[in-house]
Amino acid sequence: MLFDVIGRSVGIQSPSRLIIEVDSVDELISHLATLEGDIWISCTAPLKYGLSKWYGDKAPLSESINQIARIEGRMEVGNTDGLGFLEACESEGIVPRGKILKLRGGGATARSIALEWTRMGGLIFPIKGRRQLPDGPWSNMVNQDDEADIALDLDVSPGQRHDTEMEAKRTLSVSYGSDWRPDDFAIKMVCAQHLVAWRILYAPEMAAKLPSLDDTIGLLSEEKRKITIHEW
Numbered sequence: 112m113l114f115d116v117i118g119r120s121v122g123i124q125s126p127s128r129l130i131i132e133v134d135s136v137d138e139l140i141s142h143l144a145t146l147e148g149d150i151w152i153s154c155t156a157p158l159k160y161g162l163s164k165w166y167g168d169k170a171p172l173s174e175s176i177n178q179i180a181r182i183e184g185r186m187e188v189g190n191t192d193g194l195g196f197l198e199a200c201e202s203e204g205i206v207p208r209g210k211i212l213k214l215r216g217g218g219a220t221a222r223s224i225a226l227e228w229t230r231m232g233g234l235i236f237p238i239k240g241r242r243q244l245p246d247g248p249w250s251n252m253v254n255q256d257d258e259a260d261i262a263l264d265l266d267v268s269p270g271q272r273h274d275t276e277m278e279a280k281r282t283l284s285v286s287y288g289s290d291w292r293p294d295d296f297a298i299k300m301v302c303a304q305h306l307v308a309w310r311i312l313y314a315p316e317m318a319a320k321l322p323s324l325d326d327t328i329g330l331l332s333e334e335k336r337k338i339t340i341h342e343w
Contacts, residue, residue, distance in 0.1 A: 113305045114176045116330040121320045127318045136161040143181065150181040151313050161187060173269070175219030180312045192220045193227030195284070195304030202299055202324050205261065205281075207233030211253055213279050216265030217242030220285070224263070225249045238277060240266035293332045302327045 114128070133139045136158060143150060154162060154177050162176035176188045197207065207228050214221055215238040225235045225244060235249035236259050262279035267286045287297035303324055309316045323328065
């Protein structure tokens with residue numbers, strides 16, 4: 112749906128959509144070879160990790176790739192988790208520099224967010240969850256007694272919007288369900304990730320034509336409203 116609403120805003124009409132279910136990166140690459148035209152795929156775990164190994168040092172710190180684009184036969188890959196998180200934060204007036212982000216989780220999304228947050232001058236307070244955040248440029252930045260500015264729990268079950276029990280001046284959630292609202296931070300992050308992918312990977316030449324984050328959320332909300340009315 113996101114590709115449709117953004118694509119229409121830059122003049123791309125009725126793209127073909129497909130869902131690819133594969134068990135390995137080799138299987139994915141083989142399947143892509145059978146398809147014609149330009150392709151853009153958003154990937155989830157475990158392919159995110161396998162693709163990172165496949166493409167070598169494209170994402171050495173986050174160890175994750177969540178976007179693949181084949182444009183005129185050329186393959187490009189990237190990770191938009193962290194950059195999307197930063198843009199969503201910016202839309203809410205959150206500036207990383209000097210701010211402590213209390214982060215639970217150690218998976219691909221956590222590593223990507225930690226990496227981009229520290230690149231922008233922020234500090235990471237890691238909290239062990241299902242996985243521990245590995246060592247990186249974010250290690251040993253804060254004392255255990257320091258008060259966090261932001262708390263983000265990446266171990267929250269999918270679709271659960273409830274705030275984390277982690278203490279901070281403000282809590283954020285990147286989880287959402289079918290009842291999402293336009294002001295949900297998670298929706299802002301998803302839309303921001305998509306816009307980042309358009310700018311840096313899929314169609315950088317269209318960057319100036321892309322809708323703003325607020326406009327994208329508005330377009331997506333209107334699309335959801337139309338679908339809901341149609342279902343009724």
